[in-house]
Amino acid sequence: MPSAGVLMPAIELEMKRAESQEEDRLSILKNAGILDSEREPCYDLITRMAAEHFHADAAGLGFADESRVWIKSSWGQHLRELPKEHSIFEMVLAKNGPIVIPDISCHMPADGPALMLKIAEAAFVASAPVRCRTGVILGVLTVFARQPRQGLSIDDLRVLEDMAQMAANQLELGCLRKSHATTSKPFRTRRKRGKICEWPTPADLRQALDRREFVLFYQPEVDLSNRRIVGLEALIRWQHPERGLIPPAKFIPQAETSGMILPIGDWGLAEACRQIQIWNAADRANKSLRVSVNLSARQFARQGLADHVESLLLASGASSCQLGLEMTESSLTPNMGTAKQVLTCLRSLGVALLMDDFGTGYSSLNQLHAFPFDVLKIDRSFVSRMTEGRQALQIVRTIIELARVLRMEVVAEGIETAEQYRLLRDMGCRIGQGYLFARPMTAQATTELLRRPGRILAEKSGEVLNQPAVLV
Numbered sequence: 385m386p387s388a389g390v391l392m393p394a395i396e397l398e399m400k401r402a403e404s405q406e407e408d409r410l411s412i413l414k415n416a417g418i419l420d421s422e423r424e425p426c427y428d429l430i431t432r433m434a435a436e437h438f439h440a441d442a443a444g445l446g447f448a449d450e451s452r453v454w455i456k457s458s459w460g461q462h463l464r465e466l467p468k469e470h471s472i473f474e475m476v477l478a479k480n481g482p483i484v485i486p487d488i489s490c491h492m493p494a495d496g497p498a499l500m501l502k503i504a505e506a507a508f509v510a511s512a513p514v515r516c517r518t519g520v521i522l523g524v525l526t527v528f529a530r531q532p533r534q535g536l537s538i539d540d541l542r543v544l545e546d547m548a549q550m551a552a553n554q555l556e557l558g559c560l561r562k563s564h565a566t567t568s569k570p571f572r573t574r575r576k577r578g579k580i581c582e583w584p585t586p587a588d589l590r591q592a593l594d595r596r597e598f599v600l601f602y603q604p605e606v607d608l609s610n611r612r613i614v615g616l617e618a619l620i621r622w623q624h625p626e627r628g629l630i631p632p633a634k635f636i637p638q639a640e641t642s643g644m645i646l647p648i649g650d651w652g653l654a655e656a657c658r659q660i661q662i663w664n665a666a667d668r669a670n671k672s673l674r675v676s677v678n679l680s681a682r683q684f685a686r687q688g689l690a691d692h693v694e695s696l697l698l699a700s701g702a703s704s705c706q707l708g709l710e711m712t713e714s715s716l717t718p719n720m721g722t723a724k725q726v727l728t729c730l731r732s733l734g735v736a737l738l739m740d741d742f743g744t745g746y747s748s749l750n751q752l753h754a755f756p757f758d759v760l761k762i763d764r765s766f767v768s769r770m771t772e773g774r775q776a777l778q779i780v781r782t783i784i785e786l787a788r789v790l791r792m793e794v795v796a797e798g799i800e801t802a803e804q805y806r807l808l809r810d811m812g813c814r815i816g817q818g819y820l821f822a823r824p825m826t827a828q829a830t831t832e833l834l835r836r837p838g839r840i841l842a843e844k845s846g847e848v849l850n851q852p853a854v855l856v
């Protein structure tokens with residue numbers, strides 16, 4: 385029997401080999417520009433052929449990055465991108481070859497790809513790896529059937545592998561075409577370059593994600609009756625090695641346009657869930673603190689969001705009532721149907737839904753009825769104008785009343801002065817957020833703040849709150 389001393393280098397060697405394969409895999413996919421993007425119709429012929437050959441109910445082709453399997457084509461049924469963890473891709477990767485599960489009810493592995501099988505309503509599944517020339521697995525071609533199916537022959541499996549190989553060839557062809565396009569058409573490239581050079585480019589954002597340069601800051605939401613911290617809003621920042629701390633307004637719009645908001649948003653959600661668990665561990669009695677994460681339109685345009693949130697909550701152990709999701713009405717309008725479905729699924733998970741910047745959109749009342757929101761956040765622009773005249777004050781009063789009638793919680797954003805605080809509190813607004821209480825701060829500084837007795841924020845000198853405000 386080999387000694388531990390002989391075994392260790394063998395294990396280390398194997399780990400190093402796996403790490404470098406993973407790096408190769410990711411760099412091939414990044415060069416192919418196949419991640420973070422929409423479906424590619426060029427693969428539809430392959431998924432269709434696979435579905436027809438196997439008389440399958442559905443077939444899908446997906447490529448996986450570090451955290452997700454991006455479905456590039458599906459046939460028979462709409463399959464959507466999903467977390468990589470516990471995916472069919474991971475099973476194929478672990479086996480380093482094709483997998484067949486003739487009857488899921490009998491042969492389902494304990495940590496199997498539950499989510500994908502649920503979506504495909506599958507009882508039978510067969511999946512073959514899509515390998516690049518060096519043999520590294522880039523993705524999977526999978527067929528699903530609703531009925532169990534025994535006796536898949538070796539030849540059948542070979543056919544599936546051949547089809548997966550066609551997908552690999554197609555990917556290489558795509559790469560070649562892309563590199564040809566950029567070398568043989570200088571004018572187009574230059575024009576494109578002029579556009580892409582606007583900072584930050586999608587490549588800058590991808591690099592920042594890979595180098596873990598994004599951070600979440602947290603800003604307290606306080607109970608206006610006693611200044612107790614009842615929630616936190618997670619606000620992203622980019623800790624750039626040369627440019628310093630960059631606010632979201634400088635990179636979120638570009639991330640939205642390029643689609644990079646999807647992996648960045650996924651990171652933000654995962655990071656917030658991880659941090660909730662850290663705070664839970666530090667204070668076991670507490671489960672009442674809600675951390676809210678901002679989402680943008682692109683994140684709602686895909687069905688997988690609720691599944692993704694569910695898997696993050698499961699993985700982190702955070703409770704769903706500790707997570708809030710903030711969205712503006714404009715982020716819901718591009719695809720109202722999908723947004724409504726996604727929000728309903730999120731709500732059924734127990735996650736709180738907050739309508740951000742309320743009052744700034746065009747059809748606020750419409751949206752309130754159409755979507756299952758729990759919280760209204762009054763936009764800062766109304767709060768800041770509140771003390772300037774009757775109209776803004778009246779709008780705030782109406783929003784608070786509206787929230788009360790609809791049994792929604794209301795949070796006032798951007799409270800900067802003691803007078804705004806007093807007015808809001810006296811009008812019955814229960815929760816507030818703003819520089820008067822605390823600015824957004826690092827997780828570490830937030831942890832310090834949460835350690836205060838009763839989580840109560842101290843009054844700043846000069847604030848006089850006990851006298852009732854004069855309401856206009």
Ligand code: C2E
Nearest residue numbers: 619620631632652678679680798799800817818819820824
């Ligand atoms: P938001 O969700 O409405 O966040 C509130 C913004 O108001 C934050 O700006 C916060 O720092 C600022 N703020 C809070 N209290 C006060 C105050 O008393 N006075 C003033 N002047 N400002 C105050 P920030 O952090 O720069 O974020 C700007 C926007 O960027 C956010 O607006 C949100 O729409 C977006 N954003 C932030 N983090 C994320 C994220 O992780 N994902 C997405 N998609 N968007 C994000």
Ligand code: MG
Nearest residue numbers: 617678710740
């Ligand atoms: Mg917000």
Ligand code: MG
Nearest residue numbers: 740741761797
């Ligand atoms: Mg806001």
